[in-house]
Amino acid sequence: METAADVEACLPIRSDMDLVRVRQHVRQAAAGFGFGLVDQTKLVTAASELARNTLVHGGGGRMEAALVVDGPVSGLRLVFSDEGPGIADLDLALSDGYTSGGGLGMGLGGARRxxxxxxxxxxxxxxxxxxxxxxxxxxxxxxKES
Structure with missing residues (x-):
């Protein structure tokens, strides 16, 4: 059963500088939680795409990061949220090859992978x-206990 710690960080996403802060935070958190370099890179890439979507398509929002534990394995949970117009066709937005332009070119489907x-x-x-x-x-x- 998965359990989550308190939110480790809540970062605003309102500008390109915030996108840089999100990437830096995710890389540092993933490294601190024991992720290898390849897994850090995958997570930072996904976070970058999702943060850019939050800014460009959602008009800005936030990212919350927290450590999660499931038995002997830990992970990093990232939640990107905005109050923008929403997505009219989720199936299309998640399909391979779909892009609305302006991001890294991998879209939601790429971030999901x-x-x-x-x-x-x-x-x-x-x-x-x-x-x-x-x-x-x-x-x-x-x-370690003191």
């Missing part, structure tokens, strides 16, 4: 929330 768990909640007029989890291969390190 880079993470282990992917969920999206969106409807026209109600904004969009995308939740992703990438699992590390190592459990969190036990804390």
């Amino acid at each position: 880079l993470v282990h768990d992917f969920g999206i909640d969106s409807a026209p007029g109600s904004g969009t929330t995308v939740t992703v989890i990438s699992w590390s291969v190592r459990p969190p390190r036990p804390r």
Whole structure:
């Protein structure tokens, strides 16, 4: 059963500089939670695409990051949310080759392939929330008692 810690960070996404901060935070958090370089890169790439979508298509929003634990495995959960126009056709937006332009060219489908768990909640007029989890291969390190 998956359990989540308190939100580790909540970062605004309102400008291109915020996109840089999101990428930096995700890389540092993934490295700190024991992700290897390849898994860090995959998660940062997905986060970059999702953050850009939040800014460009959703008019801005936020990213929340938290450590999640499922038995002996830990992961990083990222939630991107906005109050923009929403996505009219989720199936089309998630299909391979679909792009609305302006991003990294991989779209939501590409971001979905880079993470282990992917969920999206969106409807026209109600904004969009995308939740992703990438699992590390190592459990969190036990804390040393003083």
